[in-house]
Amino acid sequence: MGTLWFGVTLLICWISDAIALRDVQLIAPSAVKLGDTVLLGCKWTLEGNETLYSVKWYRGRQEFFSYLPKEYPFTRIFAQPGIDVDVSRSTSQQVVLREATRALAGRYRCEVSADAPSFHTQVRSAYIHVVELPPDKPTIKAEKGWYASGDSLRAQCSSPPADPPANLTWLLNGRDIQGKPIIQQRILPSPVVSIDAPHNFRSTATPGDEHNNIIFSPWKAFGPFVDTIQEGELLPSQDTVVLPSPRHHDSSIDEDATDPMPTVAASNKVASISQLSFMVRPDSFERGQLRLTCISTVHSVYSEQAELVINEERPQIASVLGTRDSAGGPVAASLLLLLVSCMFTMPDFILRNILR
Missing domain, CATH: 2.60.40.10 (Immunoglobulins)
Incomplete structure (x- = not known):
């Protein structure tokens, strides 16, 4: 007991x-x-x-x-x-x-x-x-400034060098891009790259991925x-x-404490490049415009964005007299004016014979 x-x-x-x-x-x-x-x-x-x-x-x-x-x-x-x-x-x-x-x-x-x-x-x-953060904000450029429903829109976002590389995210009118956007990525020492060279990029889109708008994620979310x-x-x-630093470590510390001591202080900054391609739909426009946004983030300490506004291309109604941009426009207008003037000055018997 x-x-x-x-x-x-x-x-x-x-x-x-x-x-x-x-x-x-x-x-x-x-x-x-x-x-x-x-x-x-x-x-x-x-x-x-x-x-x-x-x-x-x-x-x-x-x-x-x-x-x-x-x-x-x-x-x-x-x-x-x-x-x-x-x-x-x-x-x-x-x-x-x-x-x-x-x-x-x-x-x-x-x-x-x-x-x-x-x-x-x-x-x-x-x-x-x-x-190490990017020295400047990201930039966006597109192939043209006008698009119509059914067109294939291609745009590129570039973020200056950072370590780790910036994570790029696309938005359309402030929301995820619907449909099946094709998203391509690359990191390189310089952010300068032509939008006409998509063969240098690696696609990260997968079939059926309706909302794949994360362009580049070199590190896990923290x-x-x-x-x-x-x-x-x-x-x-x-x-x-x-x-002085102890020569032996404390064995009572967690078993997962295996991080090597940092010895290299060299910069590993690289730029992030992203290309976006998707089919423009009627609901892609709001009041005749669509707004592309590229958000650049590095962990939780950096977030900047760039925005590009693109206008909707609509059919143009052709003028009967032509346009000022047409080379034959002024000539056709002059001939028509001369013909009308002649009709008012002709004798009546000649005019009646013409109209028979």
């Missing part, structure tokens, strides 16, 4: 320890622009008499910042390539990184540990991409930029010690 009660007591203590540290959250942007300041947040809840033992930050398996409230100095920085910690703004619940470089990209982890007796630990992770961290207490620089 005593053994049973002892086991129950241990179980209750274990459950209490397990839930003493809860609601650990890592708040981070999915992507940041080159040169941006990066704000990473780590939130948690300690219940009961539990106190905080440590908060440690890792990129991959390498620790770069830690907060230990019961030690002095209570913040420590471990030198890592591409990571520049802003000590004055980094606290127990956030760390700030200055001037993002390409080497900053990777998987980041926040490890929160409660103090004795539980020493319960929870880890959360998120991947951060560093992107969550929105999260920037909800409140400004915490500022730490004086004398309360921080800078240490």
Whole structure:
């Protein structure tokens, strides 16, 4: 009986320890622009008499910042390539990184540990991409400025070089293109390409794909930029010690922490090109015009668009006297005027003979 009660007591203590540290959250942007300041947040809840033992930050398996409230100095920085910690703004619940470089990209982890007796630990992770944006907005051009129902419309959208390449999306009158649009794509170092060279493009349209308007998706969709961290207490620089990077990694970190350390900072910017071809329908026009829109996006940090308005081509009614653009128009009009004038000046007997 005593053994049973002892086991129950241990179980209750274990459950209490397990839930003493809860609601650990890592708040981070999915992507940041080159040169941006990066704000990473780590939130948690300690219940009961539990106190905080440590908060440690890792990129991959390498620790770069830690907060230990019961030690002095209570913040420590471990030198890592591409990571520049802003000590004055980094606290127990956030760390700030200055001037993002390409080497900053990777998987980041926040490890929160409660103090004795539980020493319960929870880890959360998120991947951060560093992107280089296009220097300008996208552009659209079409083969001609007038189209009629039944015509095949071909247009091209070009977005300047970016890393990763911009994702291009087509819209017609602000909506998805109905029917079966043929969408072709290409990425290249320069955005200059002729609209008369479709053989250089690769089609991504599939039979029966009624709404295939995503032109180029070089990366998967990521969550929105999260920037909800409140400004915490500022730490004086004398309360921080800078240490060399540990030679061995912490094996307690998640097993999926296999991201290689970034070593190359070269730019990989390329342009995105998209060609669109579809059959113009009567409902393609609104008040005699159709509006093509090309939206260029890079992760969640860049979105620009270009718009092209095309007029509806309608049948022209031919003039009896011809048009001013016709070479024979003035001559025909003059001859007709001369004939009418002669009819009014002829003697009556001649006119009657002509009309018989």
